[in-house]
Structure formats: C-alpha cells, structure tokens
Amino acid sequence: MSQGRLIVACDFGTTTFRALVTEVFPNGDLEIVGHAVREAEGFQDGDFVDLAAGSRCIARTILDLEKDSDIFVTGFTYNISGSHLRSVRATASVPIGPGPRPIRPGDVDEVRNRARGMAIPFDHKILTVTPVEFAVDRVKGIVDPLNRVxxxxxxxxxxxxxxxxxxxxxxxxxxxxxxxxxxxxxxxxATAEALLTAEDREKGVMLVDIGGLVTNWAVYRKGTIVANGMVPLGGEHLTRDLAHGLRIPHATAEETKCQRGVVLRSLVDEVSIDVLFDQAKPEETPGLVAAILEPRVEEIFTFVKRDFGDLRELANLGAGVVLTGGGSRCRGTRQLCEEVFDLPVSRRHLPVRLRGADRLPGGQWATVLGLSLWAAGDFSEGEAHVPGPGGGGLLGKLRGMFRRGSRETMEAEA
Structure with a gap:
C-alpha cells in the first residue's frame, strides 16, 4: 500500500465522532483502511463546550482508529459545523489596467483577495471564498475570465x-x-464532496443532510455553491417526539425510529389516536409512528425551503434534492421531501467509487469520506513523488504526518 496516498480524517458530529484512514487513488477512488466511531462527549453545536471531555473523546477515537488500521497517527483533517457559521454573498472588482488587455491569473487572485478582505464581524474568520460568477466590463455570467480582454x-x-x-x-x-x-x-x-457529482453541481442541486440535532443544506448551480445554511432540527428531535408522543423510553424510541420508522401516513394504515391508550407497545403500530413523525419531518423540510428563500431558483434545480444523514433513513422521507420541494429527490449515503464499504458499520460516513477527498484534492500521478518526508501543500503535510506501523514500533524507532 502506498503510504503517500493515506489520509486521516475525523468528523466531529453532534452525537458521534467518526474517524477514517483511507487510501485515495489518482482517479478519485477511495479504499477504507481503518475506521473508528465513538459517542461524542463535550461537543455541542459545533463547539467543544467541555474541553477535557472532548479531548479525551478525540484521543480515544483516534486510538481506536490506530488499532483498527495499524497506523500511527499524529494529525488529521476535521470538519467545522454549528450555528456560528455564516454565509454571505460578496462582490469585489479590480481595474485591469489603463486600457483593455487579456485577464491574467494574477488579476483573478487579486479580485479573490479583495472579496476575502470584505468587512465581516471582527470575531469571525473567513473559511471559504468560492467564486459564483465573474463579470468583465459589466458583461455578467462569465465562468472563466482568463484571457478575456x-x-x-x-x-x-x-x-x-x-x-x-x-x-x-x-x-x-x-x-x-x-x-x-x-x-x-x-x-x-465535505459531504457534498463525497456525494454530489459534477453533473449534479452543473445542473443545480440542493443537498440536505439531516444530522443528529441539526440539518445542514447547500445549493449548487453551474458547478459552484451559491448558498448554504442550517436549521436547528434533526434526527434526535424525531426520537424525542416518539418518546414523548408514545410515552416510551428514549432508547426504545431510538430503536423504533431506526428499525420501524415511517414518516408518511399515506404509506400505512390510518389509526385513531385512541389506539395509543389501548396498546401495551404503541411503538409497534406504524400508523401511530407515522402520525408523530410526519409533522416533524415536514417541518424540517419546510424550514430548509424557507431558509433558502429563492423559490424561483429552487424550481430550476435540474438535479433536484439529494438527501443524506441518519434522519433521512426513515421510510417515506424521500416521498415527503418531494411533496415539500416539488422536485425529484434521491437518497445517498456513500460515494459510488468506494472500496471496502462493507467494513463500515451502520451510520453516516459521507462527511468524513468527503474530508478525505478534500484533503487529497491536489493529488495526481504527477505529484506522487514530492521532496522531503511529506512534500509541499496540504497533501504533503498529510503524507508526513503518519506512517504504517504500531505506536510502540514508531516510538522504538524514534
């Protein structure tokens, strides 16, 4: 196995931490080398609210990963999430010269830097700057301005x-x-990196990721992201609704959601709510489960639709909606999403070109797989041999951060 193509990534989720070692091939294929999953501790709304508990959870997760993959890890890429994230549309412009001339890469870099220098709250940091479109001499809709005069x-x-x-x-x-x-x-x-195709992005698509306590969404058009956001509702709210509505323990409600969850009443026999008081195990009645879950899932989709806001743009998404996340696994979720958005909806959880998927336990691995793809984004056949132990760039740093072998072996070698 070529150690230069190994990537370590960790997904800090609201309810679960997941870590992977993957081998990334030049054609974009992924192969699972090792995985680890633990219940999250000290982490809430994208932030470590208990540093001691959170760091212990990270250490245990990565230790599990080392044991599973026989890799000594010293660093990894990770995801950013939470309500602290903000998305804004910025416009920047630069003069090309005293007279018209072909636009050069330096001009594009300068206009990007000006966009990055726009006024934002002093306590915030710009994480991404993604061009949506260019204009040259007020001619709009230009995708690539290079060499235009x-x-x-x-x-x-x-x-x-x-x-x-x-x-x-x-x-x-x-x-x-x-x-x-x-x-x-x-x-x-990162999730979009794993699940959306270039054709999806070009035709226009909305990605909806129903997580534990939040639902993240992003819209792509003409190959690039144009909007993203979050609503503070997720799969855990479905579990709580079942526990409260059916008067059952939380653990039983979670099991019911995962194994018998149905969110569309038209898919099951209609029952009277009075049945709730006549049954020893109301969670085994699909009609009751659907009656409780449908309003909540419909609320999630309605909030996402309202958060995006541009109904005309929404109607023009040629690739429709892509659903993912644990909260999207209940029966009827795709059909209910189609009703709310009036768009074709597909459900995806793993990249198509993934080797060793059978090694992964149940759960949502798209984000951490996307992190692996993102971290290896500058890998190509021509960059396989780089100077030094790791080489330059992000991938070069990653190559130098871990080696095959146990921690004990590495310490002995040191």
Whole structure:
C-alpha cells in the first residue's frame, strides 16, 4: 500500500465522532483502511463546550482508529459545523489596467483577495471564498475570465465564515489530545464532496443532510455553491417526539425510529389516536409512528425551503434534492421531501467509487469520506513523488504526518 496516498480524517458530529484512514487513488477512488466511531462527549453545536471531555473523546477515537488500521497517527483533517457559521454573498472588482488587455491569473487572485478582505464581524474568520460568477466590463455570467480582454474584472463570491473562538477551541481540543490539526473544511461542503457529482453541481442541486440535532443544506448551480445554511432540527428531535408522543423510553424510541420508522401516513394504515391508550407497545403500530413523525419531518423540510428563500431558483434545480444523514433513513422521507420541494429527490449515503464499504458499520460516513477527498484534492500521478518526508501543500503535510506501523514500533524507532 502506498503510504503517500493515506489520509486521516475525523468528523466531529453532534452525537458521534467518526474517524477514517483511507487510501485515495489518482482517479478519485477511495479504499477504507481503518475506521473508528465513538459517542461524542463535550461537543455541542459545533463547539467543544467541555474541553477535557472532548479531548479525551478525540484521543480515544483516534486510538481506536490506530488499532483498527495499524497506523500511527499524529494529525488529521476535521470538519467545522454549528450555528456560528455564516454565509454571505460578496462582490469585489479590480481595474485591469489603463486600457483593455487579456485577464491574467494574477488579476483573478487579486479580485479573490479583495472579496476575502470584505468587512465581516471582527470575531469571525473567513473559511471559504468560492467564486459564483465573474463579470468583465459589466458583461455578467462569465465562468472563466482568463484571457478575456477587458478593463475591469468583477466577481461575485460565496463566503462562509466561522467564529474565531470556536475555531480556536476546536484546535485546542485536538492539540490537548496530542494531535496536530492539519486542515478544516465546512461539514456540508465535505459531504457534498463525497456525494454530489459534477453533473449534479452543473445542473443545480440542493443537498440536505439531516444530522443528529441539526440539518445542514447547500445549493449548487453551474458547478459552484451559491448558498448554504442550517436549521436547528434533526434526527434526535424525531426520537424525542416518539418518546414523548408514545410515552416510551428514549432508547426504545431510538430503536423504533431506526428499525420501524415511517414518516408518511399515506404509506400505512390510518389509526385513531385512541389506539395509543389501548396498546401495551404503541411503538409497534406504524400508523401511530407515522402520525408523530410526519409533522416533524415536514417541518424540517419546510424550514430548509424557507431558509433558502429563492423559490424561483429552487424550481430550476435540474438535479433536484439529494438527501443524506441518519434522519433521512426513515421510510417515506424521500416521498415527503418531494411533496415539500416539488422536485425529484434521491437518497445517498456513500460515494459510488468506494472500496471496502462493507467494513463500515451502520451510520453516516459521507462527511468524513468527503474530508478525505478534500484533503487529497491536489493529488495526481504527477505529484506522487514530492521532496522531503511529506512534500509541499496540504497533501504533503498529510503524507508526513503518519506512517504504517504500531505506536510502540514508531516510538522504538524514534
């Protein structure tokens, strides 16, 4: 196995931490080398609210990963999530010269830097700057302005910012666990990296990821992200609704949701709510389960639709909606999503080109797989041999951060 193509990534989820070692091939294929999953501790709304508990959970997760993959890990990439994230649309422009001339890469870099320099809250940091479209001499809709002749270059960009204190807390938790933070990516962008095709992005698509306590969404058009957001509802709210509505323990409600969950009443026999008081195990009556879950799932989709807001743009998404996340696994979720959005809906959980998927236990691995793809994004056949132990760039740092073998072996070699 070529150690230069190994990637370590960790997904900090609201309810679960997941970590992977993957081998990334030049054609974009992934092969699972090792995995680890633990219940999250000290982590809430994208932030480590208990640093000691959170760093211990990170250390235990990565230790499990080392045992499963026979890899000694010293650093990894990770995701950024939570309500502290903000997305804004920025417009920046630069003069090309005293007279018209072909636009050069340096001009594009300059206009991107100007977009990055726009005014944002002092306690926030810009995480991503993604061009949406360019304009040259007020001619709009240009995808690639290079070599076009003009006097002024303008760019509309989609920016995502995050709280500096939250970002620092995450790095601090990783370092307290004795690992090195190698790079971060917004979680919904990582999920999109794993699940959306180039054709999806070009035709227009909305990705909806129903997580434990939140639902993240992102919209792509003409190959690039144009909007993203979050609503504070997720699969855990479905579990709580079942526990309260059926008067059953939380653990029983979670099992019911995962094994017998149905969110569309038209798919099951209609029952009177009076049945609830006549049954020893109401959770085994599909009609009752659907009557409780349908309003909540419909609310999630309605909030996402309202959060995006642009109904005309929504209607033009040629690839429709892609559903993922644990909260999307209940029967009828896809059909209910189609009713709310009036768009074709598909459900995806793993990349198509994934080897060793049978090694992964049940759960949502798309985000951490997307982190692996993102971290290896600059890998190609021509970059396989780089100077030094790791090489340059993000991938080079990753290559130098871990080696095959046990921790004991590595310490002995040191």
């Amino acid at each position: 003009g006097s002024q270059l303008e760019m509309q960009a989609h920016l995502i910012t995050g709280s500096r204190s939250v970002l620092h807390n995450i790095e601090n938790a990783i370092e307290t666990a004795k690992y090195k933070p190698l790079g971060e990516e917004v979680d919904v962008l």
